Amino acid sequence: MGGRTGGSALRLLAISGSARRASTNTALLQAVAEVAPPGIEISVFDGVGRLPVFSPDLEDGPPPPGVQAFMEAIARADGLIVASPEYVHAIPGGLKNAIDWLVSGEHIIGKPVALMHASHRGENMLAALRLVLSTVTERFAPDIFLRLPLMKMTPEAIMEAVGAGAYRDEVLGFLDGFAGYCRATGARPPL
Numbered sequence: 512m513g514g515r516t517g518g519s520a521l522r523l524l525a526i527s528g529s530a531r532r533a534s535t536n537t538a539l540l541q542a543v544a545e546v547a548p549p550g551i552e553i554s555v556f557d558g559v560g561r562l563p564v565f566s567p568d569l570e571d572g573p574p575p576p577g578v579q580a581f582m583e584a585i586a587r588a589d590g591l592i593v594a595s596p597e598y599v600h601a602i603p604g605g606l607k608n609a610i611d612w613l614v615s616g617e618h619i620i621g622k623p624v625a626l627m628h629a630s631h632r633g634e635n636m637l638a639a640l641r642l643v644l645s646t647v648t649e650r651f652a653p654d655i656f657l658r659l660p661l662m663k664m665t666p667e668a669i670m671e672a673v674g675a676g677a678y679r680d681e682v683l684g685f686l687d688g689f690a691g692y693c694r695a696t697g698a699r700p701p702l
């Protein structure tokens with residue numbers, strides 16, 4: 512969890528598109544949460560693999576419990592960071608399924624969203640995810656993007672590289688830019 516200083520902290524939800532235990536994208540988001548400066552609080556959602564497969568039929572009643580918790584986390588957040596692998600030149604099914612659950616609700620509309628990416632590859636997935644996210648929210652920020660070449664690294668090595676190593680300044684620059692975007696688009700007043 513990032514450095515919360517009080518009730519006015521900006522709350523970001525960082526969603527990993529990977530359900531893999533040792534995921535580089537999840538590890539990147541966890542490391543980013545650790546280095547977040549005071550005033551930015553980041554929670555990591557690594558549960559796309561636990562959501563049931565979306566069907567509009569399931570929207571008739573109350574959402575399944577895991578979906579309800581996911582929607583509430585989205586609703587509480589001032590902005591979303593998404594980091595995902597590419598699978599077969601596309602968005603992994605679990606992440607697309609998670610986004611599909613949000614489409615007919617109100618929480619994703621107008622939510623600021625930016626991408627991170629833990630690989631030097633994956634252009635097709637990135638293009639598709641940009642299209643999907645800019646469809647579900649008018650506040651997708653295509654120019655706020657951080658890509659780090661972390662493929663095949665362990666979560667421990669990623670924590671070290673982001674926390675104390677080469678990538679710390681890039682991560683802090685990304686967070687500064689995205690926090691400014693969230694505040695400028697009305698999520699929270701400036702601190």
Ligand SMILES: Cc1cc2nc3c(=O)[nH]c(=O)nc-3n(C[C@H](O)[C@H](O)[C@H](O)COP(=O)(O)O)c2cc1C
Nearest residue numbers: 529531534535536596597598599600630632633662
């Ligand atoms: C089923 C599967 C399909 C993949 N397809 C692609 C692909 O089309 N293009 C690519 O660049 N990488 C592909 N990869 C590699 C992953 O995108 C890459 O290992 C990524 O860094 C994994 O992210 P993670 O560590 O967060 O799970 C694939 C991996 C798997 C398991």
